Amino acid sequence: MRQKRAKTYRKLMNLYAMTFGFRQPYQILVDSELCKASVEHKIELVKQLGMVLQGEVKPMITQCCIHELYLQRGQQPAVDLAKSFERRKCNHREPIPGDDCLASVVGDSNKHRYVIATQSTPLRNNLRLIPAVPIVHINRSVMILEPPSGTTMRAKASLEQNALTSTTPAEKALLSSSSKSTEPPTKKKRGPKQPNPLSVKKKKVTQLLPQPMKRPPVTMADGKDKGRKAKDDVPEPSGSTTSDTPKRKYMEDDEGGESNLNVESTGPSHKRKRRRKSAAHTSDSVDMRSTDTKISLQ
Incomplete structure (x- = not known):
């Protein structure tokens, strides 16, 4: 598969996964005509389906479709291929045509998220009217995933619009409470802006030195007495006599x-x-x- 085509198919499957909830492994309903076409063109059906859908696949076939293969002669290889798939119960007591069986299984909304792989043109035309139905078919030994139909794109747009406008019960209660409270919100007062700390000069740290002790004031009389006492208290040098003078x-x-x-x-x-x-x-x-x-x- 070419890189450009693989990128396109990856985008398509992402659209189905994000919008409509498709997930891997993708459930693929295969009809009897596609089984015969894959055998004629010698295509590995399971491998090609995985390459087209860009993920894991789970091929399935209904009891009515495999019954059509039993009725046809010379289709033993197609029958063996159909037996390797998982059986999907269609709840039809008597077998009906494969197109009608697949249309009944898909229903009006494809709630089980099936991917339809069919070679029937009338069936494909009917399935395009149903939203979110990926369609796969073989064209000249090449398996192709059809682009989303107009119905699918309209359903996608409506879902997106509802998601934008819809509100949950919790959101509704919040809106009602907010509408009742009419008090204006209080504004916080902004104080003066502080200067940039990188541009402010650092303060000098002054060490605390011990303060000198305060002495009492000295009077004149006290000064004289202290001077006399100081003179009297001065000791004479040892060994000195009056004869030395x-x-x-x-x-x-x-x-x-x-x-x-x-x-x-x-x-x-x-x-x-x-x-x-x-x-x-x-x-x-x-x-x-x-x-x-x-x-x-x-």
Whole structure:
């Protein structure tokens, strides 16, 4: 089978499956004429039916159709092929023609979802008036699946329209409750928009340092007392005596009458020169000394 034809047949069977509920394995009603045609053209009927319908198939034949093959002479290969199929009970006490039998089994709506494989032209014309009936026939040793009839397409459109407009009891109850409630829906208040967190500068984290202890205010009297206590409490360095401090002696010079500062200490020798006084100051000091000597002599 060509790829384009196989794609077309697949779409047709998807249409029957999605709209009318056909499912695999597909139940195929075969008539006596198709069995004879398949034997004449040497066609593997079951394999070709599976290729045409693009899925698993389940061929079936009615008791009336196989009875027609029994009545005809020289159709033993067709009879053997028909015996390999599943028997479909048609509930006819006396055998009737195959076309009438298949039409009665299909009925007005094909509720059992049969696929009809027949070579009878009158039967095919009658089946086209019934919605959702796939028809298969052989044309010059090629098995063909007929496109859906106008009745089938109209039934498909009506089903789709009903599916769009129909409501279930639960949906009706929901609609009635919604119509009763006339309160307008409350609108949520929108607050100020927050800035983009990626564009906001991060806050600096400050560590909590221990705070210094507060001291009581110091008054003047307390400051003086504390200063005295601090001076008194300072320990003297060990090994230090009053003899360590340098001794100063003022000696008079007989000649010049000038006094020089001589520092004697037990420690290392260190001399410090005294500034010389002015001549007027020295003369006054000499006069004072001379007067003192005179008073003492008298």
